[in-house]
Amino acid sequence: xxxxxxxxxxxxxxxxxxxxxxxxxxxxxxxxxxxxxxxxxxxxxxxxxxxxxxxxxxxxxxxxxxxxxxxxxxxxxxxxxxxxxxxxxxxxxxxxxxxxxxxxxxxxxxxxxxxxxxxxxxxxxxxxxxxxxxxxxxxxxxxxxxxxxxxxxxxxxxxxxxxxxxxxxxxxxxxxxxxxxxxxxxxxxxxxxxxxxxxxxxxxxxxxxxxxxxxxxxxxxxxxxxxxxxxxxxxxxxxxxxxxxxxxxxxxxxxxxxxxxxxxxxxxxxxxxxxxxxxxxxxxxxxxxxxxxxx
Ligand code: GDP
Numbered sequence: 223x224x225x226x227x228x229x230x231x232x233x234x235x236x237x238x239x240x241x242x243x244x245x246x247x248x249x250x251x252x253x254x255x256x257x258x259x260x261x262x263x264x265x266x267x268x269x270x271x272x273x274x275x276x277x278x279x280x281x282x283x284x285x286x287x288x289x290x291x292x293x294x295x296x297x298x299x300x301x302x303x304x305x306x307x308x309x310x311x312x313x314x315x316x317x318x319x320x321x322x323x324x325x326x327x328x329x330x331x332x333x334x335x336x337x338x339x340x341x342x343x344x345x346x347x348x349x350x351x352x353x354x355x356x357x358x359x360x361x362x363x364x365x366x367x368x369x370x371x372x373x374x375x376x377x378x379x380x381x382x383x384x385x386x387x388x389x390x391x392x393x394x395x396x397x398x399x400x401x402x403x404x405x406x407x408x409x410x411x412x413x414x415x416x417x418x419x420x421x422x423x424x425x426x427x428x429x430x431x432x433x434x435x436x437x438x439x440x441x442x443x444x445x446x447x448x449x450x451x452x453x454x455x456x457x458x459x460x461x462x463x464x465x466x467x468x469x470x471x472x473x474x475x476x477x478x479x480x481x482x483x484x485x486x487x488x489x490x491x492x493x494x495x496x497x498x499x500x501x502x503x504x505x506x507x508x509x510x511x512x513x514x515x516x517x
Contacts, residue, residue: 230258231256244287244296250278257274263476266448269307301516309490313490315465325410333495338409355372358396360392381396418456440454444473
């Protein structure tokens with residue numbers, strides 16, 4: 223992930239740092255190259271344009287060009303703007319309610335079930351929480367089984383859903399059960415489809431209305447690039463998501479989804495999936511990711 227973007231930007235920055243003095247033309251040339259590198263990484267066209275415009279506006283000032291280290295300053299401006307693009311400060315999950323409800327949504331195959339198990343493990347390990355896993359995807363028969371298996375592997379309790387139940391009923395009953403059994407976080411693994419469809423959105427809206435989730439996390443496969451961003455927008459418009467989990471960051475995606483989703487949807491990435499193992503989930507830190515991309 224980001225490897226070819228990092229290589230391209232590294233070249234641009236080496237050139238610009240090599241100048242003892244910078245002219246406006248040097249900066250324009252560098253920004254043209256930054257723009258191309260971002261477009262090649264599959265970043266949304268409008269996001270790239272706004273990003274380059276912001277960097278240009280800050281970099282063209284005489285205090286930057288006349289400074290002792292103009293190249294260094296331009297690189298710093300790119301870094302700062304990239305942190306903003308990626309969402310600024312990392313934000314914690316809203317777990318105030320008891321039990322706190324986290325609704326996990328997204329298309330089929332994006333990694334919802336895996337992410338629910340990963341999150342439950344993280345919450346138990348790092349926040350000493352007592353999570354409850356709720357399989358609510360009754361359409362893909364293997365989904366319930368898959369979450370039950372992961373739950374027993376991790377020794378985390380799961381609601382005994384079956385495919386003949388209604389997903390809204392499952393979620394409401396599971397919430398009652400979680401209260402009764404003293405679980406303090408409930409993770410709802412909702413159904414996905416291959417494409418966004420009305421029936422799915424209605425079902426998810428009903429689950430939201432009945433369970434009052436503090437978090438609605440949209441799970442997206444990083445490998446699907448700009449499609450992931452478009453789907454994130456539809457889910458956000460209908461449900462008001464609170465954050466994004468970008469999975470399969472260990473694949474060779476170019477990085478376009480990661481760099482576009484915040485600007486397009488207004489919602490930040492909260493976690494990234496970095497592999498198939500249950501421990502492969504990391505909190506997303508925009509500043510660290512920007513530093514990694516910029517080398
Ligand atoms: P769901 O249909 O949205 O519930 O998706 P699943 O959780 O079943 O995941 C679909 C596939 O993606 C499974 O084979 C997972 O092991 C895989 N997967 C999920 N997250 C990641 C990740 O971060 N990295 C990799 N490499 N694979 C993942």
